[in-house]
């Protein structure tokens with residue numbers, strides 16, 4: 001039997017390998033290679049351009065955290081949220097657990113991803129079945145530039161890495177368009193890469209976010225997830241200023257929805273406890 005190794009210039013000299021029990025799907029969309037294979041340890045594995053996106057066994061860690069760290073930090077009930085990316089549907093599933101939400105808009109650039117997820121990851125694609133979800137196959141940056149200001153309580157950016165279609169989602173114009181689209185006090189949660197692999201990038205993004213979210217709050221948090229390089233991944237969390245109202249992501253203010261397996265209040269607090277080398281880098285000294 002063959003093995004899949006996640007070789008990438010983004011993490012030189014290292015690569016997670018997973019045994020390929022069976023290749024279930026392989027295609028090339030307008031944007032990227034799409035592959036699904038079966039692995040005895042993690043179930044179905046989704047790979048885009050050779051990079052692991054999610055697996056049956058551990059996807060809940062990332063999806064629950066990227067959605068609940070921002071939403072449970074809000075001091076009020078969110079009504080309108082936006083997902084950029086997230087074509088596998090997992091983040092949408094987690095947002096839909098929040099009953100106060102009335103509208104979940106979603107902009108995913110590659111229609112092949114939801115199509116593939118519906119066929120091979122039904123437990124994630126279930127997110128798209130919720131009547132509040134408006135999935136559009138479109139470029140997230142363009143979607144944001146066209147949406148009215150002060151529209152969303154929360155925006156979740158479930159992106160791939162800053163190589164390929166998602167590169168623009170790590171740059172200033174994109175964060176400025178999110179800031180404009182958020183209501184005062186609104187929050188953003190983005191796929192924020194790993195402290196062990198991309199601390200310089202994370203530090204640059206954090207600095208840029210503090211400039212864009214002037215008067216607001218920017219924090220980095222992380223979760224453990226075995227199938228991402230270094231076994232963990234982080235989230236950049238930004239809150240738009242709201243008339244000088246104090247705000248912090250570090251305490252959850254709303255109780256978590258039912259049915260979670262990773263996120264709770266303790267995990268919320270712990271997610272912001274960074275190792276010394278990262279704290280110092282992010283504090284800018």
Ligand SMILES: NCCCN[C@H]1CC[C@H](NCCCN)CC1
Nearest residue numbers: 053054159160161193194228229
């Ligand atoms: N909805 C799940 C998709 C999550 N996106 C992935 C997050 C991890 C990333 N590689 C790991 C990067 C190394 N820090 C690929 C996209």
